Amino acid sequence: MGANMxxxxxxGMFWLNRYMERTDGMLLTLNTSYILSFxxxxxxxxxxxxxxxxxxxxxxxxxHAIQYDTTYVLKYIICDNQNxxxxxxxxxxxxxNARGSQDKITKELWEHINxxxxxxxxxxxxxxxxxxxxxKIITKLxxxxxxxxxxxxxxxxxxLGWCFSSIGKHIERCLQTISMTQAYFAPINxxxxxxxxxxxxRRLLLSLSGYELYLKSYSNISxxxxxxxxVIFNMDFAHSxxxxxxxxxxxxxxLFKDNxxxxxxTLMNQFGRLKSYVAYTDYQHLTNQELEEVLRNTxxxxxxxxxxxxxxxxxxx
Amino acid sequence: xxxxxxxxxxxxxxxxxxxxxxxxxxxxxxKTLQSLSHKNLxxxxxxxxxxxxxQGITFTVYSDDDNGIxxxxxxxIIPRIITQKDWLEVESGIKQRxxxxxxxxxxxxxxxNIIKEGIxxxxxxxxxxxxxxxxxxxxxxxxxxVHIAGIDLIRGxxxxxxxxxxxxxxxxxxxxxxxxxxxxKRIFPDMLSSNHVSMVSNYPMIFHSxxxxxxxxxxxxxxxxxxxxxxxxxxxxxxxxxxxQMGIPLVEGRDLVVxxxxxxxxxxxxxQQVDVIYRRLDDEYLDPLVFKPDSALGVPGxxxxxxxxxxxxxxxxxxxVADDKAIYAYVPDMIKYYLNEEPILKNVPTYxxxxxxxxxxxxxxxxxxxIKETNQSGGYGMIMGNKATQEEMDEAKIAITKTPRNFIAQxxxxxSTVPCLIDGELKLRHVxxxxxxxxxxxxxxxxxxxxxxxxxxxxxxVVNSSQGGGSKDTWIIK
Numbered sequence: 007m008g009a010n011m012x013x014x015x016x017x018g019m020f021w022l023n024r025y026m027e028r029t030d031g032m033l034l035t036l037n038t039s040y041i042l043s044f045x046x047x048x049x050x051x052x053x054x055x056x057x058x059x060x061x062x063x064x065x066x067x068x069x070h071a072i073q074y075d076t077t078y079v080l081k082y083i084i085c086d087n088q089n090x091x092x093x094x095x096x097x098x099x100x101x102x103n104a105r106g107s108q109d110k111i112t113k114e115l116w117e118h119i120n121x122x123x124x125x126x127x128x129x130x131x132x133x134x135x136x137x138x139x140x141x142k143i144i145t146k147l148x149x150x151x152x153x154x155x156x157x158x159x160x161x162x163x164x165x166l167g168w169c170f171s172s173i174g175k176h177i178e179r180c181l182q183t184i185s186m187t188q189a190y191f192a193p194i195n196x197x198x199x200x201x202x203x204x205x206x207x208r209r210l211l212l213s214l215s216g217y218e219l220y221l222k223s224y225s226n227i228s229x230x231x232x233x234x235x236x237v238i239f240n241m242d243f244a245h246s247x248x249x250x251x252x253x254x255x256x257x258x259x260x261l262f263k264d265n266x267x268x269x270x271x272t273l274m275n276q277f278g279r280l281k282s283y284v285a286y287t288d289y290q291h292l293t294n295q296e297l298e299e300v301l302r303n304t305x306x307x308x309x310x311x312x313x314x315x316x317x318x319x320x321x322x323x
Numbered sequence: 324x325x326x327x328x329x330x331x332x333x334x335x336x337x338x339x340x341x342x343x344x345x346x347x348x349x350x351x352x353x354k355t356l357q358s359l360s361h362k363n364l365x366x367x368x369x370x371x372x373x374x375x376x377x378q379g380i381t382f383t384v385y386s387d388d389d390n391g392i393x394x395x396x397x398x399x400i401i402p403r404i405i406t407q408k409d410w411l412e413v414e415s416g417i418k419q420r421x422x423x424x425x426x427x428x429x430x431x432x433x434x435x436n437i438i439k440e441g442i443x444x445x446x447x448x449x450x451x452x453x454x455x456x457x458x459x460x461x462x463x464x465x466x467x468x469v470h471i472a473g474i475d476l477i478r479g480x481x482x483x484x485x486x487x488x489x490x491x492x493x494x495x496x497x498x499x500x501x502x503x504x505x506x507x508k509r510i511f512p513d514m515l516s517s518n519h520v521s522m523v524s525n526y527p528m529i530f531h532s533x534x535x536x537x538x539x540x541x542x543x544x545x546x547x548x549x550x551x552x553x554x555x556x557x558x559x560x561x562x563x564x565x566x567x568q569m570g571i572p573l574v575e576g577r578d579l580v581v582x583x584x585x586x587x588x589x590x591x592x593x594x595q596q597v598d599v600i601y602r603r604l605d606d607e608y609l610d611p612l613v614f615k616p617d618s619a620l621g622v623p624g625x626x627x628x629x630x631x632x633x634x635x636x637x638x639x640x641x642x643x644v645a646d647d648k649a650i651y652a653y654v655p656d657m658i659k660y661y662l663n664e665e666p667i668l669k670n671v672p673t674y675x676x677x678x679x680x681x682x683x684x685x686x687x688x689x690x691x692x693x694i695k696e697t698n699q700s701g702g703y704g705m706i707m708g709n710k711a712t713q714e715e716m717d718e719a720k721i722a723i724t725k726t727p728r729n730f731i732a733q734x735x736x737x738x739s740t741v742p743c744l745i746d747g748e749l750k751l752r753h754v755x756x757x758x759x760x761x762x763x764x765x766x767x768x769x770x771x772x773x774x775x776x777x778x779x780x781x782x783x784x785v786v787n788s789s790q791g792g793g794s795k796d797t798w799i800i801k
Contacts, residue, residue: 010590012578105379105554108563109573113378120379166591265592319591 011110011166017320018107019167020174023158025100026119027178029093030151031213032061035186036083037144038212043076054079056189056209060182061091080135084143085126093147094126112161115154122150169257170319176257177312180250184305186213187237191301196294198231207233214245234297239289247304251281261319269318276314280307329749335737336482337751338403348404348800355514356401361747364400367510368744371398374506380499380560397793398503399743400510403754403775404518410771410799413484416668417474417760418767419658424491424645425762426661428468432459432641442660443653450728451650452698453492453643455606457613461630461640464537465764468639471530473497473774476668476756478739485671485736487755489654491646492638493603496774496794497759498561501526501568503796504772521771521799526759527568529770533763534569537635538598545598548574548588552604552620562603571601581624584631599635606640648697648731649675672734676727685723685732689716692732694723707784709735738784741795743777753778755786756797771799 035057043053053073058064061083064072072078085094101123104111125131125146134143162168190210194200207229211217216236223240224232238247258277262270287300331340339349356364375381375395405413430437431448438445448454473494475487504523508515531547538545551562553575566573578588579597587594607614610625628634644650652673655666674681674692685692689708696704706719723730740751758773775795776786786792 010592010595012572012574013589013591014575014578015572016591102554105559105563109549109566109571113567116379117377121377124376170591261591 011170013320015107015110016166016170017316018103019110020170020316020320022100022103022107022111023171023175024178025096025103026151026154027175028061028091028182029096029100030155031179031182032057032083032091032096033093033144033147033151034215035061035213036080037148038209040076040080040141040144042209052189052193052209056186056213057083059189060185062089063091077136080140080144081132084135084147085132097122097126107167110167112157114157114161118150118154118157122154125150166261169260172257173254173315176250176253177308179245180247180254180308181305183214183237183245183247183250184301184308186210187234188301191297194230196298198234198292198294198297199228200230201228202230204229211236216243216245219243231292234292235289238284238300239287248284251284255281273311273314273318277311280304280311283307329742329751332740332751335480336478336739338478338739338741338754340742348406351518352402352404352514355511356749364744365747368400370510371400371506374509375502378502380502396499396788397779398506399777399779399793399795400507401742401744401749402507402511402796402798403741403756404798404800405756407799407801409484412667413476413758414769414771416484416486416666417472417758417769419662419664419667420474420486420489420654421469421472421760421762421767423654423658423661424472424489425467425469427657428639428642428645429463429466430661431644432461432468437657437660440660442656443650447649447728448644451644451647453606453641453647455641455644457626458630458639458641462632463639464539464635467537467762467764468642469645470533470537470637470639470762472760472762473757474760476758477671477736479736482739484668486654486668487671488648488651489646490757491642492605494757494759495558495561495603496757496776497526498564499794500759500772500774500797502564503774503794507796518798519801521801523770523772526761526770527565529768530565530761531569531571533761534571534599534601534637536764537637539632539635540596540598542598546588546596547599547601548572548597550574550576550579550600550602550604552608556603558603565601576604576620576622579622579625581622581628584624584628584633586622586625586628586634597634599637601637606643609636609640648695649728652731671736674732676723676730676732682723682727686720689719691734693735694719694730694732697729697731705785707735735784738778738786741775741777743779743793743795745779750781752781753784753786754795772797
């Protein structure tokens with residue numbers, strides 16, 4: 007591993023991957039809700055609400071007003087300049103971070119981000135989203151994100167930059183999983199013994215790329231507690247909370263391998279407590295209230311960890 | 324088939340066509356072009372544009388709604404060819420010129436013998452805005468001030484080369500020389516190999532070894548960095564390209580700090596000493612303690628560390644005094660004075676506006692002259708006598724009379740032309756050539772090639788990219 011890296015560049019790579027992961031998760035959620043919106047017979051009580059609540063700053067009233075308005079949501083999520091978290095704005099921010107760390111990312115990765123940027127800035131995109139081309143556009147964007155992840159895996163060197171990229175990516179992924187899980191458990195009061203059917207959980211699981219794994223891994227009755235196992239405790243699920251925390255832990259160890267600073271030890275301890283909190287939660291006897299607490303506390307602690315991590319490594323100004 | 328027979332250039336030199344037909348050096352290229360359909364050629368032009376766009380080789384144009392539009396620097400797919408014989412003249416001429424300019428800078432910032440012996444007036448140096456008093460007496464590694472130079476050349480009506488100007492501060496465009504070749508490889512792979520074109524891709528390696536050799540510390544792996552003004556600089560793509568090609572960190576001023584007259588970069592594992600800085604920002608932004616106090620781009624204390632010899636800056640500080648347009652007129656004299664040789668490459672005849680006789684001659688023949696401000700570049704501060712209105716010429720006369728030191732005049736030279744693919748047809752457009760010379764302890768090296776800039780507007784002689792110019796791949800054929 008390279009001995010060091012400019013703090014500014016490390017910051018850029020961290021945020022590049024946070025933004026791209028956010029875009030990926032958001033598009034997957036959008037795609038899921040959009041496709042399922044064609045099945046009119048489903049008793050859908052939420053529409054695009056989980057997506058809008060987590061990924062936008064819209065008010066409750068506004069979300070209530072538009073949560074079933076597909077055309078509005080598509081345009082707002084994909085290409086609205088006023089939405090700080092639109093795909094367009096996230097790609098712009100990702101590209102800015104990529105530009106700032108361009109000498110540390112590969113040519114292939116840069117060219118891919120750049121081509122996404124130009125696509126998102128094409129002037130006819132908003133109009134096309136009002137037509138039947140909308141699905142093609144979402145599918146293309148989903149594939150672009152898959153390709154991004156593939157190029158990242160295949161071309162990027164495994165040095166410090168990779169560590170910062172991976173940590174950024176998995177902090178973002180963990181927060182997405184927690185928030186989307188909250189979005190589906192909150193309306194049922196975190197009821198672990200409830201009888202919500204697979205149609206209800208399918209939305210959450212598809213949004214987290216975990217539907218197929220769920221079908222293969224769990225029996226087909228009493229889903230609520232099993233869904234919790236999959237999204238929080240399943241080490242084989244790449245979007246589960248425990249898997250993402252474990253991943254972050256691996257790359258923190260790489261970063262801190264030769265670092266004897268007391269701040270580094272403090273941060274490592276802080277993260278160790280967070281990971282242990284989830285790892286040693288008794289899933290079998292988890293109560294409704296404890297589930298709510300685990301999700302809330304893990305999210306808060308992870309946000310605090312991200313802030314402290316940035317202070318330690320990126321405070322270059 | 325595309326229209327491949329443009330009107331001939333009767334008043335100047337065309338590089339592909341003579342009165343007798345296609346020149347030998349272009350015969351293979353012309354044959355290939357003839358074999359391609361109009362659609363095929365247009366597709367290749369589009370393919371080249373797409374490659375530039377996707378690679379981010381762009382600059383941003385901002386509009387009223389604040390949404391930047393990214394544009395590429397136009398690239399014409401028809402290569403510009405220079406024969407080996409012509410190139411040898413260019414190469415030896417640039418080496419000679421650069422040697423003299425380096426000696427001049429070493430002299431002017433130390434003994435100033437050239438002034439004492441009356442070759443160059445002291446007033447001309449003292450009044451030059453790019454003469455930096457703060458580095459007077461400085462000793463730079465190996466006495467090299469110009470490590471990288473971009474020398475702009477044009478060809479006259481008989482094909483003879485002239486030096487139009489020297490760029491000795493932060494010459495840009497070398498990434499386009501390299502990228503243009505990469506694009507040509509993709510769109511005309513057969514044409515390149517069959518024409519025995521000299522390689523340019525070793526430029527970053529040569530430059531990197533020069534940078535390493537300048538380290539003040541005797542360490543096996545000195546820290547070399549490329550310093551950029553940041554992502555919003557129009558040449559940022561080039562900065563990232565070169566940093567990546569040389570495998571060196573791309574730093575901004577905020578990434579560096581000076582402590583105890585040593586320069587350090589802020590890394591994720593603490594401060595690390597920097598030995599050599601290839602800086603791509605102008606002198607006046609380098610150090611707010613010495614130059615512009617409000618500059619946030621530079622590093623406080625950098626010049627002090629530089630003066631102490633703890634860090635090498637490439638190019639050296641203060642080179643602007645040697646590429647000032649008024650000093651340019653004296654370069655042939657420098658060559659004679661320092662090297663006792665006749666210049667191999669001619670200067671464009673230059674009228675010094677401080678000289679009353681020369682000024683009156685210019686005023687009397689203004690429609691055949693180009694007036695240039697000595698402290699401007701990039702095609703700015705220039706009046707073409709044959710295009711200017713009477714009002715513009717009158718204003719220029721007043722300005723020249725008021726501060727003659729700030730202006731020079733040169734006869735308008737019809738730059739040579741090269742055919743370009745425009746709207747599916749070959750059309751003649753004016754070009755210049757900027758070869759890049761690298762100067763290190765082992766001597767001067769010039770990669771066989773350069774950036775051919777082309778004025779895409781019909782009849783225009785202004786090739787600068789900031790004025791709507793484009794570029795071509797430049798082939799030196801063996």
